[in-house]
Amino acid sequence: VSGSSGPIARLEGREFEYMMKKRSVTVGRNSSQGSVDVSMGHSSFISRRHLEVFTASDDGTGSGDFYLRCLGKNGVFVDGVFLRRGAPPLQLPRM
Helix, strand or coil, rough: CCCCCCCCCCEEECCCEEEEECCCEEECCCCEEEEEEEECCCCCCCCCCCEEEEECCCCCCCCCCCCEECCCCEEEEECCCCCCCCCCCEEECCC
């Protein structure tokens, strides 16, 4: 939660590491219309707001489960499974 003493999770990719300090972060591409928490570059395949990673935990400890919600028009593959925009949030593994 904003203002807490440390990160509640770490998002790690091929070329980035992001320390998650709030309950919800948006992944996509920055544009003149706004910015995202984690930018994935300038590819038109990535929507301005492509996906959201969030926790349902309300105590700020990061001990709750994490979920991924697809917001982008092109969808996203998670462990080989395609997730469309508007699909129910996908519970993520702990690692």
